[in-house]
Amino acid sequence: MHSENHLALHDGRAADLRAEADADRLAATVRNPHPVALRTRLGWTLVEVGLRLAAPPKGATPAAA
Structure with missing residues (x-):
């Protein structure tokens, strides 16, 4: 194969x-x-859900000892 043909095919x-x-x-x-943005948003949503589950309900009075 001639070099010109080879070069043309390569190009x-x-x-x-x-x-x-x-x-x-x-x-x-x-x-x-943005895979990182989605991961970050999901992570903070899970943190928020966890904090809501760990917090006492609104209006609840502490139990007397």
């Missing part, structure tokens, strides 16, 4: 791979824009 394949990588990168961004 074409490289361009295809770059386009595929860009498309995959874009799709990954659309699928999961």
